[in-house]
Amino acid sequence: MTYRSPRAIGFAPPHDVTEGMGRMGRQSGTDADGQRRSTVTDVARRAGVSTATVSRVLNRNYPVAAATRERVEKAIQELGYVVNAHARALAGVSGRTVGIIVNDVVDPFYAYIARGVEREASRGGRLCLVCCTQGDPQRELAFVELMHERRADAVIVVGGSVADRAYTGELARRATELDADGAKLVLCGRPPLGERVPTASVEYDNEGGAFALTDHLLTQGHERVLYLGGPPGLSTTRDRLAGHRRALELRGAEADPALEQPGAFSRAFGARRMAEVLRQDIRFTAVFAANDIVAAGAAQALEEAGLRVPQDVSLVGYDDVPVAQEMRPRLTTVHVPLEEMGRQAVRVALRDEDEDPWREPTTGVIRLGTHIVVRDSVAPRGTHRGRT
Amino acid sequence: MTYRSPRAIGFAPPHDVTEGMGRMGRQSGTDADGQRRSTVTDVARRAGVSTATVSRVLNRNYPVAAATRERVEKAIQELGYVVNAHARALAGVSGRTVGIIVNDVVDPFYAYIARGVEREASRGGRLCLVCCTQGDPQRELAFVELMHERRADAVIVVGGSVADRAYTGELARRATELDADGAKLVLCGRPPLGERVPTASVEYDNEGGAFALTDHLLTQGHERVLYLGGPPGLSTTRDRLAGHRRALELRGAEADPALEQPGAFSRAFGARRMAEVLRQDIRFTAVFAANDIVAAGAAQALEEAGLRVPQDVSLVGYDDVPVAQEMRPRLTTVHVPLEEMGRQAVRVALRDEDEDPWREPTTGVIRLGTHIVVRDSVAPRGTHRGRT
DNA sequence: CTCCGGACAGTAAACGCATTCTATGGGCTG
DNA sequence: CAGCCCATAGAATGCGTTTACTGTCCGGAG
Incomplete structure (x- = not known):
């Protein structure tokens, strides 16, 4: 038998479902009123062994005779004993x-x-x-x-x-x-x-993915792409935007500040800002949403404005969360594991x-x-x- | 001044950002190698007070002279001391x-x-x-x-x-x-x-919401409604199905077993089973999805089959999670807080x-x-x- | 001037468990 | 049959905090 094996969670040997033996039998401490939470000491006393032994059957990290182990386990059951992780951690074991x-x-x-x-x-x-x-x-x-x-x-x-x-x-x-x-x-x-x-x-x-995405757009002939969403100042936004710009620059597309519309990572922002932009005099043929959620919002605003994706406007997102596959049309995006x-x-x-x-x-x-x-x-x- | 006030998280008085005083000065224990995690005892020693006093400035639950408090706080800073929640919990304070x-x-x-x-x-x-x-x-x-x-x-x-x-x-x-x-x-x-x-x-x-939903459907003239999804045996499924049946019964609609298609709570299940049902010879004019996610899947299958919601088939969900508002058409459902x-x-x-x-x-x-x-x-x- | 109480600070005993040593049998080897 | 080693079990100690209890010092009341 091997000792010392912190096991994965689940499928622990299920306790005997000894149905309704509902906490009668309190006999541990010396206190008069209701039962106190029992400790290793209580278990040890009841099983007629030392606390060291109880600890050892608990942790299976040291040999304990079968008969002894059984007595201890019985005592544990009867007392409804539950080890105290704090005490255990304090005694030097990882808190896990x-x-x-x-x-x-x-x-x-x-x-x-x-x-x-x-x-x-x-x-x-x-x-x-x-x-x-x-x-x-x-x-x-x-x-x-x-x-x-x-x-x-x-x-x-x-x-x-x-x-x-x-x-x-x-x-x-x-x-x-x-x-x-x-x-x-x-x-x-x-x-x-x-x-x-x-x-x-x-x-x-982030940078590379954004680069690839914008490059993809550029390759499809889009020269004016609207960058939409992402909290300004956030590293994620900064990096994605950087990749986007680099692709633009590499292909010699002009970088119009009006085409950068950062803001938030929410669907609501995507929808609202998209609608606003549509009302303004800003030309673009594709939208690079800072993430899929924003893209979903943008798609909605586009649809409500009577614009079809991708026939009228192309749209891409980022992250590849489920919504990207659920949207119609399904969203082109960057998969992040x-x-x-x-x-x-x-x-x-x-x-x-x-x-x-x-x-x-x-x-x-x-x-x-x-x-x-x-x-x-x-x-x-x-x-x-x-x-x- | 009031003591003993467990505060909400965030906005604790920010520590002095005394920039790079990078852990030089180790002088606590007697160990030879790298610094050991410091304890209340170390702090006490360094501040020239007892552990009790340190504990008291830590917990603000007992008066401590201002000068003393400052010395202790200084020691804490210098040592990079962090209280041990396990020890604290063991000593009788709630683990929070x-x-x-x-x-x-x-x-x-x-x-x-x-x-x-x-x-x-x-x-x-x-x-x-x-x-x-x-x-x-x-x-x-x-x-x-x-x-x-x-x-x-x-x-x-x-x-x-x-x-x-x-x-x-x-x-x-x-x-x-x-x-x-x-x-x-x-x-x-x-x-x-x-x-x-x-x-x-x-x-x-669950029962009541489902009743209301089916009743709503019935009121709109639907007599044959397909119940779709929800793990059989799960209490949630049982209850929602029960409400559904009760409404049916109350309105005298026939309860066709073929119209009950439990299974899972996933989008994938919704789409798959919906598609299967459409291929079979089952008549229905409305679909009651066990939750919104299943409804989203069903909507997709319906669309792919060339059926329009709600013109050809009505559809309802349950839970009112965001997808319900994002779907087109927006989903009628039961709001759960x-x-x-x-x-x-x-x-x-x-x-x-x-x-x-x-x-x-x-x-x-x-x-x-x-x-x-x-x-x-x-x-x-x-x-x-x-x-x- | 003495006595008392308040404001602080220190001492030491839990808290519940792991672990290191130490002790005791019993089976085996030679 | 003596001497050993192995398998087990027990005793004692430490982990880091909190918290009764005890002091101690000081100022003011009597």
Whole structure:
């Protein structure tokens, strides 16, 4: 038999469903009123063994005679004993927790990453702390701190960040403190904090994807493409916009400032701003939405304005979340391996402690590939009448 | 000055961003190599006070002279000290954690509820443990246990459940054990576990909503309505189907077994089964999708079959997640206050311990209202040609 | 001038579990 | 049959905080 094996979650040998033996038999402590939560000591007393032995049957990390084990397990059942993870953590065992901080769990971009994190975490027998910043960097900082207090094995911050000096410094400080405690701050889909700051990170190529997309549009004959959405100042927006511009420049297309309309990552923004732009005197034959959600909003506004996609206007998005496949026409976009990013984030953070402790401590940087996926929302320029 | 005030998360007085004072000065322990994580004792030593005093400035729950406080805070800064939540919890302070268990964070039904839970939790200064069962009751049970081990203040299980006897008993057992430890199991959108089992719960009216929806369809002249989707055996499916049948019966419409096509809650199922049904010889003039996601799938299949909604076939969904408003035509559905359910779930579980401890221990049951929201996906029977 | 109470600060005992040593049999080897 | 080693079980110690209890110092009332 092998000991010391932190198992994945689920399918634990199910407890005997000894139906309604409803908590009668309290006989542990010396307290007079209702039953107190029982401890290892109580279990030990009831089984007639020492606390050490109880601990050992609990953790299966040391041989215990079958007969003894059974007595202990019986006592555990009867007492309804549940180990105290805090005490266990305090005694030196990992808390088996990873934290993830996102803008909003409802947004599919974050939801898929969160799913990846959660799956990989529970595969390693860990639980997952999830927090939502609602876009507020102060909350993000506060959450990182709180997760550090709970001694999370890793804290994963997800999505683009603002380039504020004070904020960045503060986050770097926390990264360093986490590192000093053997934990890791993982940057998931956001730029590094600087050479000296000990972090791990999982990246994907925003600039490159955007370049490919705009290049695709250009190749189809579109010269004036409207860039729509994305919070200005956010690294994600900056990078995608950079790729877009580079493609434009490379093909010698003019860069009209009126064609850049950043704002937000929401469907509502996409619809509203698209409608506004349509009312103005801005010429374009294609729309590059900062992400698929914005694209969905734009598509709606386009449709309501009587414009057909792709016959009248071509449209592309970014991220390849489900809505991209569900739209009609199906959206051409850049596929980002969201769930895989989540998985890798916990892997890169944990591989030091789960594997041989001998290996060099890793400051991992994982870079995941993206690729453009061509669907039905782009048509060659020649076939449509363009937009005034 | 008031002491003892657990504050909401965010906007804590920002630490001085004393930029690059990068962890030089290690002088705490006696260990030779790199700095060790510092403890209250280290801080106390450095500030020249006792650990009790440090604890008091940390928790602001006892008067400390201003000068002393400053020295301590300085020491904390310099050491990069971060309190250990495990030790704190062990010493008797609440772990300030709530757990939520869902099928899948990506599904908007769960995502919105999770968002509500997270928001309400962090409003109370708590962090949120999130787990995904992927539909497996065994994993759910395992997660409840794990959260209990971590001494979560509340464990919220979300969504319909199967009526398996062993599973139910096991869950009841855990609910009882949680209760004995002063925590609460919260049933969110699922039927109670029985009179004797100490749980809190947040419900909404599946049966009633479904009744209203089918009644609406019937009123519009539809007599043969296809019920599509929802895992058979799941309480949610059972209840919605029950409401549907009751309306049918009340209006004297015939209940054709062929018109009931349960299966899953996914878009893919909706599309596939809809397409299959269209190929068969089943007459119907309206479709009642078990939820909005299934409705979206069905809409797609309908469109691909050349059938228009609502001219040829009427369609309704359930839950009122965003896709319902985004579909064209906009989907008539039942609005369920998902996010509010999440908020209420943590409230009902926590109101005992956050408010006056005098009040009667509550076994709360909260019932939230739902209402049908009529949009554009249903038309009176007369206007369309029906379906063979 | 003495005594008392208030404002602070320190001491030490939990909190519940893991783990390191140490002790005790019993089976085996030689 | 003596001496050993292995399999097990117990005793004791430490993990980092909080929190009763105890002081101690000081100013003002009597």
